[in-house]
Amino acid sequence: GENVEQHPSTLSVQEGDSAVIKCTYSDSASNYFPWYKQELGKRPQLIIDIRSNVGEKKDQRIAVTLNKTAKHFSLHITETQPEDSAVYFCAASLLSNDYKLSFGAGTTVTVRA
Amino acid sequence: DVKVTQSSRYLVKRTGEKVFLECVQDMDHENMFWYRQDPGLGLRLIYFSYDVKMKEKGDIPEGYSVSREKKERFSLILESASTNQTSMYLCASSQRQSGKKETQYFGPGTRLLVL
Numbered sequence: 001g002e003n004v005e006q007h008p009s010t011l012s013v014q015e016g017d018s019a020v021i022k023c024t025y026s027d028s029a030s031n032y033f034p035w036y037k038q039e040l041g042k043r044p045q046l047i048i049d050i051r052s053n054v055g056e057k058k059d060q061r062i063a064v065t066l067n068k069t070a071k072h073f074s075l076h077i078t079e080t081q082p083e084d085s086a087v088y089f090c091a092a093s094l095l096s097n098d099y100k101l102s103f104g105a106g107t108t109v110t111v112r113a
Numbered sequence: 114d115v116k117v118t119q120s121s122r123y124l125v126k127r128t129g130e131k132v133f134l135e136c137v138q139d140m141d142h143e144n145m146f147w148y149r150q151d152p153g154l155g156l157r158l159i160y161f162s163y164d165v166k167m168k169e170k171g172d173i174p175e176g177y178s179v180s181r182e183k184k185e186r187f188s189l190i191l192e193s194a195s196t197n198q199t200s201m202y203l204c205a206s207s208q209r210q211s212g213k214k215e216t217q218y219f220g221p222g223t224r225l226l227v228l
Contacts, residue, residue, distance in 0.1 A: 032215055034215070034216070043203070093215070099207050099209075100158065101156075103155045105154055106155045
């Protein structure tokens with residue numbers, strides 16, 4: 001099955017700086033890569049996703065890049081704000097009827113004011 | 114707005130008890146999932162279902178079973194609870210059709226403590 005590794009496990013950044021989280025996956029057939037954000041005490045929510053037919057996707061201060069050859073993808077958060085403090089999970093999936101996701105272990109991001 | 118609800122936010126059970134965790138979604142989603150979340154391990158898939166009465170094992174099904182008698186409801190059953198099943202349990206649902214419908218919507222979670 002798919003194995004997703006995520007680094008770092010914790011990340012502390014100064015407000016206004018950038019944060020980068022990296023994930024690698026094992027199954028070259030995977031073609032869908034979402035990122036979920038979980039604020040303290042709340043449920044995970046999708047913040048951005050990318051399919052294997054594109055290399056980069058942006059949504060305001062958030063961007064995701066994908067390198068299919070190397071089987072890794074990254075989340076980039078620019079101009080970090082206190083509300084970006086959360087646990088971020090990457091995931092990989094082979095798009096099919098079940099859309100089963102394999103998640104990374106998570107990265108706890110703390111934005112220092 | 115998609116709404117996924119779980120029957121309890123907190124649950125305390127004794128070792129050996131049979132435990133039922135209920136999940137209900139109101140968006141007519143075909144796919145439903147049960148995960149457990151543990152620090153440093155992320156979200157691990159226990160079971161999923163892509164249709165009524167259908168179920169598939171995830172990565173860690175041992176000690177668990179599931180039931181999907183109705184499309185909107187997916188139940189996780191711990192036949193005989195053990196202390197190593199103390200965890201946060203998250204339910205999720207998603208549509209089946211491809212396109213921009215792959216998003217999994219999560220419930221608020223049930224924090225289970227087995228004594």
